[in-house]
Amino acid sequence: MAEPTNGPATRTLHGTGIGRGIAVGTVLRMPDPLPEPDETPSTLTPDAEKDRARASLAATAVVIRHRGEHTSGSAKDVLEAQAYMAEDPALIDDVAVRIDGGATAERAVFEAFAAFRDLLVSMGGYMGERATDLDDVSQRVVADLRGVPAPGVPDPDHPFVLVARDLAPADTALLDLDKVLALVTSDGGPTSHTAILAREKSIVAIVGVTDALGLADGTEVVVDAGAGTVGVSPSDEERAAALSRADDLKATRKAATGPGRLADGTLIPLLANLGSADGAADALARGAEGVGLFRTEFLFLDAASAPTVEEQKAQYVRLLEAFAGKKVVVRALDAGADKPLSFLNDAPEGNPALGLRGLRALRANEPILRDQLAALAAADAETDAEVWVMAPMVATVEEARYFTDLAHEAGLKTAGVMVEVPSSALLADRILAHADFASIGTNDLTQYTLAADRLLGSVASLQDPWHPAVLKLVGEVGAAGHVSGKPVGICGEAAADPLLAVVLVGLGATTLSMSPSALADVRAELLHFTLDDARRFADLALSTDSADGARAAVTAAAAAAERTSA
Numbered sequence: 001m002a003e004p005t006n007g008p009a010t011r012t013l014h015g016t017g018i019g020r021g022i023a024v025g026t027v028l029r030m031p032d033p034l035p036e037p038d039e040t041p042s043t044l045t046p047d048a049e050k051d052r053a054r055a056s057l058a059a060t061a062v063v064i065r066h067r068g069e070h071t072s073g074s075a076k077d078v079l080e081a082q083a084y085m086a087e088d089p090a091l092i093d094d095v096a097v098r099i100d101g102g103a104t105a106e107r108a109v110f111e112a113f114a115a116f117r118d119l120l121v122s123m124g125g126y127m128g129e130r131a132t133d134l135d136d137v138s139q140r141v142v143a144d145l146r147g148v149p150a151p152g153v154p155d156p157d158h159p160f161v162l163v164a165r166d167l168a169p170a171d172t173a174l175l176d177l178d179k180v181l182a183l184v185t186s187d188g189g190p191t192s193h194t195a196i197l198a199r200e201k202s203i204v205a206i207v208g209v210t211d212a213l214g215l216a217d218g219t220e221v222v223v224d225a226g227a228g229t230v231g232v233s234p235s236d237e238e239r240a241a242a243l244s245r246a247d248d249l250k251a252t253r254k255a256a257t258g259p260g261r262l263a264d265g266t267l268i269p270l271l272a273n274l275g276s277a278d279g280a281a282d283a284l285a286r287g288a289e290g291v292g293l294f295r296t297e298f299l300f301l302d303a304a305s306a307p308t309v310e311e312q313k314a315q316y317v318r319l320l321e322a323f324a325g326k327k328v329v330v331r332a333l334d335a336g337a338d339k340p341l342s343f344l345n346d347a348p349e350g351n352p353a354l355g356l357r358g359l360r361a362l363r364a365n366e367p368i369l370r371d372q373l374a375a376l377a378a379a380d381a382e383t384d385a386e387v388w389v390m391a392p393m394v395a396t397v398e399e400a401r402y403f404t405d406l407a408h409e410a411g412l413k414t415a416g417v418m419v420e421v422p423s424s425a426l427l428a429d430r431i432l433a434h435a436d437f438a439s440i441g442t443n444d445l446t447q448y449t450l451a452a453d454r455l456l457g458s459v460a461s462l463q464d465p466w467h468p469a470v471l472k473l474v475g476e477v478g479a480a481g482h483v484s485g486k487p488v489g490i491c492g493e494a495a496a497d498p499l500l501a502v503v504l505v506g507l508g509a510t511t512l513s514m515s516p517s518a519l520a521d522v523r524a525e526l527l528h529f530t531l532d533d534a535r536r537f538a539d540l541a542l543s544t545d546s547a548d549g550a551r552a553a554v555t556a557a558a559a560a561a562e563r564t565s566a
Helices: 046-069 073-086 089-100 105-123 125-129 131-146 169-173 193-200 236-255 277-285 309-322 359-364 366-382 397-409 422-426 442-449 457-462 468-484 498-506 516-526 531-542 547-565
Strands: 011-014 016-018 022-029 160-164 180-185 204-207 220-224 229-232 270-274 290-295 327-331 386-391 414-419 438-440 488-490 511-514
Touching: 016 193, 022 180, 022 236, 046 073, 046 089, 046 105, 046 131, 073 131, 089 105, 105 131, 169 193, 180 193, 180 220, 193 204, 193 516, 204 220, 220 236, 236 516, 270 277, 270 516, 277 309, 277 516, 290 511, 309 327, 309 366, 359 366, 359 397, 366 386, 366 397, 386 397, 397 414, 414 422, 422 442, 422 468, 438 468, 442 468, 468 488, 468 531, 468 547, 498 511, 498 516, 498 531, 498 547, 511 516, 531 547
Parallel strands: 022 160, 160 180, 180 204, 270 290, 270 511, 290 327, 327 386, 386 414, 414 438, 438 488, 488 511
Antiparallel strands: 011 229, 016 204, 022 220, 220 229
């Protein structure tokens, strides 16, 4: 039963909105996770317990992989990774050792996965991001062993607003969009997997909401992602106003078509972030004008050895043929100690986020980099797309020179760098003396600028690209691009925040790349403002002292500008 709706909203909760959507509905909370298996010794033989464990691990992998076959994009990639976790030989061996020590299959699975989870968390970076995925796999295996339903999203016979601490990718991937009106989580930030997958599926979502878990089932809420607010128990007037705004947003999004541009006609090409060629058709259908970030890790992460030039070329040709006549920016393999590959670098490091990763790892294994550039050049020669290539995690001028020289030597005409660490932003003018373009990865730039791991809930409030320190660094790169006459793109999740996208243009961004599902909202938002507006908003944001202050100042200014133009 919903709480009474007469009178004003009793309170408003705040978090980080994903996109601009608005939804009204009643709360339904995620069920609590399964309790930890007890430590009572097994009454079965070790062999019998091992058989149980192996069967449940295998069954869980099959279920997760089946889910992956019914989705796409990042969700498919993450689900495939989860299936491999359930089949990981080292984990299976650890479970067996614990069973030999007297544990039940349930307890052995719990302990083995928990130990692996702690290891991933300590590694940070990409591997730290896998910890939540591992928890989900562990819960599913234990549920199978117990013969009970796996924990997951509730499935009532009515629409609802899902409230959770966080969502596992396996859950987010298969949300019933006819029932889930919105998603509210207490954990996570704008670059968390929950946020990224919610954006891909165009779900109205707010993450990092303090007190979200205090919302009771049946409570009516207004979820306003654009404002980053959850209005609790709205009045009839507030509910009607929210529904009206939601309809207006849908109409505006539908009316915004064609190339990305500002109200004064300034063109801002809107590009897609893709993890494989499989997402090309959807990106084009949503109006992508090209690809601003093609992640090539999918070719490497599950391989025992580096793929050959011909194997890589075949995949690049698939993508380039889909985007014939359009720009495609390919990122060289972004791996290393935080994404260990046996043939690249799997040596443990105390702080892999600051270790041998990105271009550093490629440089230490130059034949792999040369093969990738050769494959890309060969694919370029056979297709009509405009191929650009960029290096990940460039930190010095010398690194920029090294990579661009190598790419040009391989026959690639346009070679650039990703700006993801403060050093490259501060020296952008000198880096662009060698590189043909720069692309700013706001996820890592935010993480490194504010020293806040984007996976740690304890510092989620700091993992916000609206922070003036991050925006100031973006402005440094934008100014350097303007002086040198070289393009500056944004390919981090910040580009998918419609109002922040306008600010980024004001800071000098010439293109914006994002999850394809975010294109419509960003395209519509750009049409409301001129380049002068964007620059004014950027100055406002830079004049504040915090991410919240920057967001509030620009939101107010944007609302005033829209009222004036109306």
